[in-house]
Amino acid sequence: MSKRHSAKYKLDRRLGENIWGRPKSPVNKREYGPGQHGQRRKGKLSDFGQQLRAKQKLKGHYGDISEKQFRKIYEEADRRKGETTENLIGLLESRLDALVYRAKFVPTIFAARQFVNHGHVMVNGRRVNIPSFRCRPGDVIEVREKSKQMALVLEAVQLAEREVPEYVEADHNKMTAKFVRVPALADVPFAVQMEPNLVIEYYSR
Template sequence: MSKRESSKYKLDRRLGENIWGRPKSPVNRREYGPGQHGQRRKGKLSDFGLQLRAKQKLKGHYGDISEKQFRRTYEEANRRKGDTSENLIGLLESRLDAVVYRAKFVPTIFAARQFINHGHIQVNGRRVNISSYRCRPGDVVTVRERSRELTIVLEAVQLAERDVPDYIDADHSKMTATFARVPQLADVPYAVHMEPNLVVEYYSR
């Protein structure tokens, strides 16, 4: 198991939730936390604890992005007009790695990041290898022609565990996906309940 895979499953067990809905998640077999004290009864979390947990869960869902990058995303969401929590979700879902993952070109958000970094993705006909690249409505994301027969891509397209959301128009015969619009929280197919309002409270302290 790679370091990234290990990190991913540790995150699931630490939070006690299968945050990506993956059938291989250890939480499906053991709902308690890791370590020798994992089965102890958990005390009631404070308000700060609930806010921190919500932040860890949302940050982890997008590939456990760095705290610096996540906070920068929150600050931009806060500067924009409208509801900050909705803005935050919109910005996170506009990331190129999130679009590649939602389009089912790869099986996991971690694989999406690696896939982009290795130069397999084009946006509007130009190669982009930055996972945090922000897609805009109307952008067309394409798997490079020489990468379309990779096993990881062929297997991901067939995955039955999740569907492509309606804010992404994916054509798997051409291996293209159009980012149709910036979604709201209710549009995003999270496997578990996300609470971006608690994330906003955490950073507003």
């Protein structure tokens, strides 16, 4: 098992939730945590514990972004006008790796980061290899011609476990996607309930 897969499934088991809705997640069989003490009854989480868990879950969903990077996204969301929780989700969903994942060009968010890193993606006709690159409404994301027949891409397009959300227009024949608009929290197809309000509380305490 590759490092990517083990890290992904370890995160699921630690949180006790299938945060990407993957059919192979170990949580589908065992909802308790990993290790010999995983089945012990858990005590009630403190307010801080709930906030930390909410942050780990949201951060993990986007490929376990580094703490430094995630905090910078929160700080920008806090500076912007409007509701900080909505701003936070909007910024996370505007990342190039997140949009490549939402467009179903790859099967997982981890694969999306690697796919972008390796130069398989273009934005508005220009090659971009930075997963955190921020897209704007109207931007067109395209899989490079030589990458369109990769097994990873062909597998992802056929996945029945998730749909392309309304704020992304994807054409799987041409392997292009248009970022239509910045989504609100209610628009994002999270497999589990996310609580960005607790994430805001965690950072603003």
